[in-house]
Structures are given as C-alpha cells and as structure tokens.
Amino acid sequence: MKLKLVNKSNPEDMLSKSVREIPPSGIREFFDIVYSTPDCISLGVGEPDFITPWRISDSGIYAIKDGCTHYTPNRGLPELREVIARYTEDKYGISYDPDSELIITMGVSQGLDLALRSIVDPGDEIIIIEPCYVSYVANVQLLGGVAVKISVSSDNGFKINVDDIKKSISPRTKGIILNYPANPTGATIDEETLRLIAGLAEENNLIVISDELYSAIIYEKRHFSIVRIPGMKERTIYLNGFSKSHAMTGWRLGYVAGPETIVSMMLKIHQYTALCAPSISQHAAVEAIRKGEKDVRLMIDEYYRRRNFIANSFNEMGLACPMPEGAFYVFPDISATGLDSRSFALDLLKKEKVAVVPGIVFGAPGENHIRCSYATSMENLKEAMKRIGSFVRSLKA
Numbered sequence: 517m518k519l520k521l522v523n524k525s526n527p528e529d530m531l532s533k534s535v536r537e538i539p540p541s542g543i544r545e546f547f548d549i550v551y552s553t554p555d556c557i558s559l560g561v562g563e564p565d566f567i568t569p570w571r572i573s574d575s576g577i578y579a580i581k582d583g584c585t586h587y588t589p590n591r592g593l594p595e596l597r598e599v600i601a602r603y604t605e606d607k608y609g610i611s612y613d614p615d616s617e618l619i620i621t622m623g624v625s626q627g628l629d630l631a632l633r634s635i636v637d638p639g640d641e642i643i644i645i646e647p648c649y650v651s652y653v654a655n656v657q658l659l660g661g662v663a664v665k666i667s668v669s670s671d672n673g674f675k676i677n678v679d680d681i682k683k684s685i686s687p688r689t690k691g692i693i694l695n696y697p698a699n700p701t702g703a704t705i706d707e708e709t710l711r712l713i714a715g716l717a718e719e720n721n722l723i724v725i726s727d728e729l730y731s732a733i734i735y736e737k738r739h740f741s742i743v744r745i746p747g748m749k750e751r752t753i754y755l756n757g758f759s760k761s762h763a764m765t766g767w768r769l770g771y772v773a774g775p776e777t778i779v780s781m782m783l784k785i786h787q788y789t790a791l792c793a794p795s796i797s798q799h800a801a802v803e804a805i806r807k808g809e810k811d812v813r814l815m816i817d818e819y820y821r822r823r824n825f826i827a828n829s830f831n832e833m834g835l836a837c838p839m840p841e842g843a844f845y846v847f848p849d850i851s852a853t854g855l856d857s858r859s860f861a862l863d864l865l866k867k868e869k870v871a872v873v874p875g876i877v878f879g880a881p882g883e884n885h886i887r888c889s890y891a892t893s894m895e896n897l898k899e900a901m902k903r904i905g906s907f908v909r910s911l912k913a
C-alpha cells in the first residue's frame with residue numbers, strides 16, 4: 517500500500533497552519549529597515565543600553581572556569597531558586613516554595629510559553645490588553661487559542677476599565693494576561709484596579725498570567741503584585757526575570773512561579789522541550805540577586821533622569837506624552853502630526869535618521885502613537901529629540 521504524503525514540491529504544504537497564519541513581528545520587520553540605515557540613532561530597542569554589571573558577568577566567567585557547564589536540575593539550581601524565593605518575599609511580599617512552586621526559565625519569553633501551554637486548549641480564550649508586548653497574541657494563537665482584545669488609551673493614562681474586562685468574559689475564557697509596568701506604555705496597574713480584576717478572576721474562575729518583568733524599574737510608586745491579594749496566589753502564574761532589571765537580556769534567564777498544580781504541568785513541558793535554563797547564566801543570576809541591588813538602583817536613577825527629559829520634550833513639542841510610571845518606554849500620541857504611526861516612523865527614519873517603533877505593532881489601539889525606548893545614552897536622547905523636533909516642525913510648516 518502506498519502512503520499518500522503531502523505535496524513535497526510545495527514546501528508550504530508541510531508547514532503548520534497555526535504558524536503560517538501568524539504574521540511576523542512588526543518590530544522585526546521594521547528593524548530590518550533600521551539596520552540598513554547607517555548613522556541612525558535608535559530609540560527602538562527594548563533592552564537596557566547598560567552592559568551587565570561586572571560582578572554578575574564575573575560570576576558567569578567563574579562558573580565556566582569552575583566547570584559549571586553541565587545541565588542543572590530541570591527546575592533550575594536549588595541555590596538560585598532559594599535566593600529568588602527570598603527576594604520576591606522581601607521585595608514584593610509574595611512567597612513561593614522554591615522546591616515546588618518555582619521554575620527557572622529561559623527568560624520571561626519561555627515562562628510565558630509554559631504558562632499558556634499549561635492552560636490553553638484550542639478554542640480557549642485569553643483576554644489581552646492592547647497596546648501590549650508583541651508576543652502575547654501570537655503565543656495564544658500558536659496554541660489554537662483565541663486572543664480576546666480589550667484596549668487602553670493615552671486619554672486616561674492607559675488605565676484599564678475593568679468593565680471592559682467584564683464584558684469580554686465568556687464561557688470559553690481561561691485567563692487574562694496582565695503586564696505592569698507595561699511595554700510599550702510604561703503604565704502600571706494600581707492596587708485598586710488589581711483588586712477589581714482579582715474579583716472578576718475569582719467570580720469567573722480565571723487564571724491570571726502576571727508579567728511583572730519590569731517590576732524593578734518603577735519610579736515614584738512601589739510595585740504591588742496581584743499575587744498579594746488573598747486568593748490570587750492560587751490562580752496566578754507569576755512571571756519575572758533578569759533581562760531588564762539587571763541588564764541581562766543575552767543571558768536568557770527568568771522564572772515562573774505559581775500554584776504547585778500548574779507549576780508541575782509547566783515543569784513537564786519544560787523537561788521535554790528545554791531540559792533546563794542555561795547553567796552559566798543561573799550561576800551569574802545568584803550573584804545578581806545577592807549583590808546586584810546597588811547596580812540596579814544606579815540604572816533606575818539614570819532611567820528616571822532620561823524619562824523626565826524625553827516625556828517633557830515630547831509634551832513641549834505638542835505631542836501628548838503621559839509620564840510613564842515604570843519600564844523604559846514612552847508612548848507619545850502623534851495624531852497632531854496627521855501621520856499614521858508607520859508613516860511617521862518611516863519618514864522620521866528617512867529624513868532624520870532616528871528609529872522609533874510604530875505604535876500599531878503593539879495592536880490596533882497603539883495606532884497614532886510611537887514607542888521610544890530611553891534605554892540609550894542621554895547624549896543620544898538629546899540629539900534624537902532635537903531631530904524629532906525638527907521633523908515635527910517640518911510637518912506643521
């Protein structure tokens with residue numbers, strides 16, 4: 517008997533339908549153009565301009581020299597899990613058992629993937645608040661899930677209207693993804709709103725995936741995690757990591773925590789798909805937690821200075837820019853220029869050689885905005901704002 521195989525002359529036939537249907541990241545597409553523009557100042561990248569603090573890198577180097585180059589336990593190094601559990605308790609008042617409620621991951625990216633894979637079946641709905649980090653919608657869709665989108669707007673400082681969440685809940689809703697402080701808006705979610713969301717989650721039996729990757733980079737306020745609300749630890753998957761706080765994007769390290777039942781499901785997926793997070797990075801991260809707080813503080817002080825400068829500069833040139841509460845992005849409204857976000861970004865790049873990210877890549881409600889990262893030197897920021905100012909003036913002339 518002959519088996520009927522897919523038509524190999526058409527490689528498209530061999531590809532998974534869910535992968536084919538997902539568009540490539542708008543950020544990557546835009547940056548292909550940026551990289552081919554010499555002498556451009558980039559406010560586009562979503563990572564710290566600082567290199568990893570030396571004491572942390574040094575620990576990584578020692579780990580290699582000491583031969584710590586093997587697999588670690590699937591959950592991650594016990595020593596790292598212990599210091600993370602202590603850190604989250606001391607800093608954010610949330611406590612996890614390092615042996616049963618925590619897994620070290622390859623960044624929040626992998627934590628998010630594990631979280632969604634552990635709860636989403638095809639057709640399940642996940643509520644997502646746009647504009648948002650580009651991976652959320654795609655990760656839900658890759659699993660055959662449905663991303664149900666609600667929006668926030670700069671008119672009220674990107675605050676969530678909890679009624680919008682309530683209206684979007686259906687019998688197929690499995691959970692909601694929250695990100696605070698947020699990429700791309702820099703807004704955080706206040707305790708009162710988190711309590712209302714927690715109430716909805718309990719009433720409707722929802723899982724909250726709480727992406728708190730930027731929790732250490734917060735300015736006037738103190739970070740408050742939804743996990744602290746009674747009853748929420750039992751239904752929250754908590755994501756955090758080292759990429760932004762400790763300038764460790766390239767080390768690919770994060771962690772996911774939650775109730776033991778969900779964590780044990782995530783561990784199964786992690787065992788089969790990754791085995792463990794990079795061992796060298798895990799050794800460096802122990803040092804990051806033990807001794808990195810002063811370095812983190814210095815970086816935040818610098819981001820704070822830059823945030824004030826860039827947000828004020830946009831407002832002065834007539835582009836309304838809410839003051840971000842955390843992370844290292846501003847998300848000004850460019851509608852006064854009459855350009856859509858993609859045209860604004862492309863023209864600015866062509867005419868003034870400054871790269872910003874069109875707001876539309878973060879979802880439809882991001883249109884009429886651009887995302888500018890201030891994770892670049894003050895010198896670059898000053899020059900970039902001079903160029904953006906002259907671009908905006910040229911449009912008004």
Ligand SMILES: Cc1ncc(COP(=O)(O)O)c(C=O)c1O
Nearest residue numbers: 562623624625649699757759770
């Ligand atoms: C909100 C948010 N979550 C997750 C990630 C992924 O981070 P990681 O480097 O920890 O995978 C990013 C990266 O930009 C982000 O902005």
